[in-house]
Amino acid sequence: MSKKYILSIDQGTTSSRAILFDYKGQVKGVSQKEFSQIFPKPSWVEHDAEEIWETVQYVLKDVLEKNDVDSNQIASIGITNQRETTVVWDKTTGKPVYNAIVWQSRQTVDICNELKTAGHSDLFRRKTGLLVDAYFSGTKVKWILDHVEGAREKANAGDLLFGTIDTWLVWKLSKGKKHITDYTNASRTLMFNIYDLKWDQELLDCLTVPSSMLPEVRSSSEYYTDVDASILGTSVPIAGIAGDQQAALFGQACFEKGMAKNTYGTGCFMLMNTGEKAIPSEHGLLTTIAWGLDGKVEYALEGSVFVAGSAIQWLRDGLKMIESSADSEELANSVESTDGVYVVPAFVGLGTPYWDSDARGAVFGLTRGTTDAHFARATLESLAYQTKDVLTAMEKDAGFHLTKLGVDGGASANNFLMQFQSDILSVPVERPKVLETTALGAAYLAGLAVGFWESKKEIKENQSIDQTYQPQINDSESSVLYNGWVKAVASTRTFR
Numbered sequence: 001m002s003k004k005y006i007l008s009i010d011q012g013t014t015s016s017r018a019i020l021f022d023y024k025g026q027v028k029g030v031s032q033k034e035f036s037q038i039f040p041k042p043s044w045v046e047h048d049a050e051e052i053w054e055t056v057q058y059v060l061k062d063v064l065e066k067n068d069v070d071s072n073q074i075a076s077i078g079i080t081n082q083r084e085t086t087v088v089w090d091k092t093t094g095k096p097v098y099n100a101i102v103w104q105s106r107q108t109v110d111i112c113n114e115l116k117t118a119g120h121s122d123l124f125r126r127k128t129g130l131l132v133d134a135y136f137s138g139t140k141v142k143w144i145l146d147h148v149e150g151a152r153e154k155a156n157a158g159d160l161l162f163g164t165i166d167t168w169l170v171w172k173l174s175k176g177k178k179h180i181t182d183y184t185n186a187s188r189t190l191m192f193n194i195y196d197l198k199w200d201q202e203l204l205d206c207l208t209v210p211s212s213m214l215p216e217v218r219s220s221s222e223y224y225t226d227v228d229a230s231i232l233g234t235s236v237p238i239a240g241i242a243g244d245q246q247a248a249l250f251g252q253a254c255f256e257k258g259m260a261k262n263t264y265g266t267g268c269f270m271l272m273n274t275g276e277k278a279i280p281s282e283h284g285l286l287t288t289i290a291w292g293l294d295g296k297v298e299y300a301l302e303g304s305v306f307v308a309g310s311a312i313q314w315l316r317d318g319l320k321m322i323e324s325s326a327d328s329e330e331l332a333n334s335v336e337s338t339d340g341v342y343v344v345p346a347f348v349g350l351g352t353p354y355w356d357s358d359a360r361g362a363v364f365g366l367t368r369g370t371t372d373a374h375f376a377r378a379t380l381e382s383l384a385y386q387t388k389d390v391l392t393a394m395e396k397d398a399g400f401h402l403t404k405l406g407v408d409g410g411a412s413a414n415n416f417l418m419q420f421q422s423d424i425l426s427v428p429v430e431r432p433k434v435l436e437t438t439a440l441g442a443a444y445l446a447g448l449a450v451g452f453w454e455s456k457k458e459i460k461e462n463q464s465i466d467q468t469y470q471p472q473i474n475d476s477e478s479s480v481l482y483n484g485w486v487k488a489v490a491s492t493r494t495f496r
């Protein structure tokens, strides 16, 4: 039977997806399953790693069954994942010793403060391109070893393994045969030197993490192992791995230096390809690995916003203002403006460019006339304002202006948001036809490794644009609106 498809696993913060892509990069079928968000304390976010694995198995089988595709028709599997989220499990039993600590979780703020007080900030920044922040995996591993009874002893004896979600899934899919990750995921851990391309003993010592827990680091596109035949009926090669934001950069075909994309998912992540040169940021951005491919590594600058689509979920689930996230568009469009209302969704602090762990959400400008529509509109607008904060920092670091912004991710389906984004940035916003660029990027990486696609040039030809949003307000109107946001953020940060 001929190999017609590449199968992508997109393990995101709120759901797991399996997507079948054909040679043209078109979606042949999708299966998606949400899983539980666990909030043990305010600003802590955890997942059950076993539940994640169950949802991944479910969507893999479901997408094949629903679309009448046999696993024999799959040329290879690509994995892309929510990054930084940390799983520690027992090597022998395969059982996690604690919930997965999610990238958004703030439970390691105290550990970060200790590292900063001990004077380690520069060391981490210099070697990893990141910042000492609870966002990244390193302090999460340390937290688990410090807080789970017996964990440190077991880790020291070599009995525990660490992995980001990609590592956990490959371990499960290969029935414990492979403990690996790729450069992009390793570059988000605070333990990996992005210049030497090795786990860094000095950083591990600061974090008190034994090196025996760490996975082998591989490129983002190569044959790693097979999915065990018992899972899908035949053994299918796994041949692509990348963190979801890097995969989206690849899926948007941002192969050249200076090309950037912004993904609106649970959080919002803007990445710019900087080629074979890593650019250290002076404006609060992260320097990170874009991918390891064809025997070399390329780098990116990244701005990370912690709360974006999850603010819309909060309107839906917390405030019960809307029934579905998509309803936010109609509600926002039912009013002409927010009437001066600003929502700063700093539920878990603020990421780029503020890196303020202690900030918490705030609402400004309420009047007796404020309605749910103003509130929903202001919440959607906050995604665009946060993106403007990031783009401003990125342009300063890169030293040039972007001429257009490629977008993707769940919330990029929102036309109100995309138009407002273009208005606030004063640049065109381009949305591709295939919004699943994260999964597509992982598919491309997996397909290149097995010859399904021959080259990046072939991939580029698959790209097509759904809609371009042009700025509809002038620069001074846009500045007035943005200045209100700048004041709102400043006030949020002084409230403690």
Ligand SMILES: Nc1ncnc2c1ncn2[C@@H]1O[C@H](COP(=O)(O)OP(=O)(O)O)[C@@H](O)[C@H]1O
Pocket: 012, 013, 014, 015, 264, 265, 266, 267, 308, 309, 310, 311, 312, 313, 325, 326, 327, 328, 329, 409, 410, 411, 412, 413, 414
């Ligand atoms: N039409 C929409 N308008 C606004 N937000 C949306 C819309 N559709 C989805 N979202 C938001 O996008 C997020 C889901 O996007 P997705 O890319 O699947 O995220 P993730 O990969 O982080 O799980 C959710 O937080 C949801 O609230």
Ligand SMILES: O=P(O)(O)OC[C@H](O)CO
Pocket: 011, 012, 013, 014, 081, 082, 083, 084, 103, 243, 244, 245, 265, 266, 267, 268
């Ligand atoms: O699950 P997403 O798409 O919001 O992505 C999460 C990021 O990878 C966190 O760094």
